[in-house]
Amino acid sequence: xxxxxxxxxxxSRDVPLVARRPLQGPYxxxxxxxxxxxxxxxxxxxxxIKANTAADPLLRRPFSIMSVHPAxxxxxxFLKVVGSGTRALADLRSGxxxxxxxxxxxxxxxxxxxxxxxLVAGGYGIAPFVLFGDExxxxxRRARAFYGGRTSGDLQGHDPFTxxxxxLACCTDDGSFGHHGRVTDAVEAxxxxxxxxxxxxxxxxxxxxxxxxxxxxxxxxxxxxxLDPWMGCGxxxxxxxxVRIQRADEPRGKYRCACTEGPVFDAxxxxxxxxxxSRARREAAAVLR
Amino acid sequence: MSLxxxxxxxxxxxxxxxxxxxxxxxxxxxxxxDLSRLGGxxxxxxxxxxxxxxxxxxxxxxxxGLLNAIGLQGVGIRAFVRDVLxxxxxxxxxxxxxxxxxxxxxxxxxxxxxxxxxxxxLEINISCPNVKKGGMAFGGDPRMxxxxxxxxxxxxxxxxxxxxxxxxxxxxxxxxxxxxxxxxALSCINTLLGLAxxxxxxxxxxxxxxxxxxGPAIRPVAVRMAWQAARAVRIPVIGIGGIASAEDAxxxxxxxxxxxxxxxxxxxxxxxxxxxxxxxxDYLRRHGRESINDVVGSLRFPxxxxxxxxxx
Numbered sequence: 001x002x003x004x005x006x007x008x009x010x011x012s013r014d015v016p017l018v019a020r021r022p023l024q025g026p027y028x029x030x031x032x033x034x035x036x037x038x039x040x041x042x043x044x045x046x047x048x049i050k051a052n053t054a055a056d057p058l059l060r061r062p063f064s065i066m067s068v069h070p071a072x073x074x075x076x077x078f079l080k081v082v083g084s085g086t087r088a089l090a091d092l093r094s095g096x097x098x099x100x101x102x103x104x105x106x107x108x109x110x111x112x113x114x115x116x117x118x119l120v121a122g123g124y125g126i127a128p129f130v131l132f133g134d135e136x137x138x139x140x141r142r143a144r145a146f147y148g149g150r151t152s153g154d155l156q157g158h159d160p161f162t163x164x165x166x167x168l169a170c171c172t173d174d175g176s177f178g179h180h181g182r183v184t185d186a187v188e189a190x191x192x193x194x195x196x197x198x199x200x201x202x203x204x205x206x207x208x209x210x211x212x213x214x215x216x217x218x219x220x221x222x223x224x225x226x227l228d229p230w231m232g233c234g235x236x237x238x239x240x241x242x243v244r245i246q247r248a249d250e251p252r253g254k255y256r257c258a259c260t261e262g263p264v265f266d267a268x269x270x271x272x273x274x275x276x277x278s279r280a281r282r283e284a285a286a287v288l289r
Numbered sequence: 290m291s292l293x294x295x296x297x298x299x300x301x302x303x304x305x306x307x308x309x310x311x312x313x314x315x316x317x318x319x320x321x322x323d324l325s326r327l328g329g330x331x332x333x334x335x336x337x338x339x340x341x342x343x344x345x346x347x348x349x350x351x352x353x354g355l356l357n358a359i360g361l362q363g364v365g366i367r368a369f370v371r372d373v374l375x376x377x378x379x380x381x382x383x384x385x386x387x388x389x390x391x392x393x394x395x396x397x398x399x400x401x402x403x404x405x406x407x408x409x410x411l412e413i414n415i416s417c418p419n420v421k422k423g424g425m426a427f428g429g430d431p432r433m434x435x436x437x438x439x440x441x442x443x444x445x446x447x448x449x450x451x452x453x454x455x456x457x458x459x460x461x462x463x464x465x466x467x468x469x470x471x472x473x474a475l476s477c478i479n480t481l482l483g484l485a486x487x488x489x490x491x492x493x494x495x496x497x498x499x500x501x502x503x504g505p506a507i508r509p510v511a512v513r514m515a516w517q518a519a520r521a522v523r524i525p526v527i528g529i530g531g532i533a534s535a536e537d538a539x540x541x542x543x544x545x546x547x548x549x550x551x552x553x554x555x556x557x558x559x560x561x562x563x564x565x566x567x568x569x570x571d572y573l574r575r576h577g578r579e580s581i582n583d584v585v586g587s588l589r590f591p592x593x594x595x596x597x598x599x600x601x
Contacts, residue, residue: 008320009319009320009321010321011321012321012322012558012559012560013560050557055353055504055505055506055533056352056353057350058350058353058354058355058504058505058553058557059350059355059556059557060556060557060558099557099558101321101558101559229345229346230346230348230349232348232355232357232556233311233555233556235313235317235318235321235559236313236317237311237312237313237317237318237333237555237556238310238311238348238357238359238556239342239347239359239362240346240347240348240357240359241348242342242345242347242362243345254341255341255342255345255362260317
């Protein structure tokens with residue numbers, strides 16, 4: 001599809017780093033000055049950003065916006081150093097600039113008013129939930145978070161989140177911090193307490209998103225997942241970040257850009273590799289009945 | 290001081306054109322940059338019908354380059370003419386449609402439909418490496434190249450600009466064939482066929498297998514081929530390949546290109562045009578030239594005396 005015009009297009013500019021806070025291990029918080037991102041971002045949106053490092057690495061990378069500070073025209077990213085692009089960003093010094101385009105993408109939709117929002121994060125997937133938790137709190141909605149990682153060192157987004165004052169359950173695969181087990185198991189245990197109507201939101205590694213989507217399907221709760229495919233441009237022109245999405249009346253689904261039609265999608269519509277979408281399964285089951 | 294160029298009957302306000310497949314249909318960049326600052330825009334490749342494109346992953350970054358196998362996902366020529374063209378109407382920039390086809394007949398039919406008010410020229414895609422039919426299969430065979438270009442030439446009164454593949458032994462053969470078949474200009478070059486391997490899985494990193502390499506990594510190859518093509522034909526050549534700065538664009542212009550296309554750099558920074566335009570004006574000032582056309586084809590090779598003699 002041809003993207004429709006946004007009334008408030010994203011802005012591309014060189015942004016200076018204004019604060020850099022190392023956390024444990026490969027994690028750190030980076031704060032940049034960018035008036036449009038600081039002023040317009042809604043939770044779940046992202047920026048394309050790259051330290052100005054000539055041609056290698058070549059492309060900007062997508063990062064969820066963790067928090068915004070409109071009074072200072074700044075926004076903060078939660079970064080895990082994994083390769084040369086993130087290394088170059090992590091090595092920026094105050095005042096040095098990065099090329100940045102944003103805010104981009106479809107934000108998390110608000111849950112229905114009587115729903116509790118369950119925020120399910122894996123690793124650096126906590127980033128957009130700091131901003132979303134803040135939006136939910138300001139809107140007077142109920143919310144709680146489930147935050148999982150392989151080990152305690154992976155839960156470095158813990159402090160910015162607890163500052164919001166929302167309930168937070170931590171999980172680690174090795175039991176070194178919080179519950180011993182997978183984050184989706186903790187969510188399921190919470191659902192077993194019959195908490196009333198909930199909407200699930202998930203952001204993290206693919207396997208965790210898939211598990212969250214399956215859980216939502218099994219327990220019949222609405223869910224939104226924030227996908228993180230390789231992205232080239234962030235504005236729907238390179239068509240590199242497409243994901244197969246199957247909405248009602250789409251027998252095969254369509255490739256849709258995660259950058260412009262996502263990154264947040266209704267979990268029912270996502271066609272998972274080798275499995276298809278839960279919408280398709282439901283419709284097939286209805287036909288059989 | 291003027292950056293305006295004449296090309297295949299078109300007058301472009303400057304020599305910078307957004308390359309096919311890297312700028313969507315133009316409208317995606319509305320508001321992010323002023324489309325009227327561009328000399329022209331080439332649309333994403335368009336067939337008669339919408340296309341789904343390749344499976345994912347479709348892009349992978351390589352040193353100073355981008356390897357892609359998108360597979361010409363697109364809305365089709367009719368949706369472009371109906372839905373997109375009216376939105377480009379208000380911009381003062383040349384609109385060039387990238388014409389694709391699985392068959393010679395499809396190229397001609399797409400060209401006929403593309404001849405709509407607001408379209409200024411047609412670029413013929415005979416060089417996409419990521420489709421099983423058409424694309425590079427046509428652009429790698431001089432006879433098929435001639436047939437496609439001649440068929441499009443016959444189908445339209447618009448300027449016709451074949452986009453050449455670098456995946457051939459001698460680009461000048463194809464440049465001449467296109468000129469003979471009635472082309473008004475040439476775009477040089479499309480992406481270089483490449484393969485990136487995931488060594489852990491021992492599989493290609495792209496779902497399609499091979500892909501097309503673009504970005505600064507290919508620039509010297511592209512400059513060489515555009516230079517060869519420009520010397521081989523009388524029609525103008527548009528240089529493409531890894532341009533991200535004014536200096537990069539000037540390499541192609543000096544090597545004989547009348548204009549250039551900006552591709553992968555659009556992904557890196559949509560604001561690249563302003564920087565390049567400012568750099569071109571600065572260059573003309575520094576070198577005391579009135580027009581960018583004074584620079585075109587000004588490449589000279591040093592004689593034996595200058596190099597100390599002896600050649601290689």
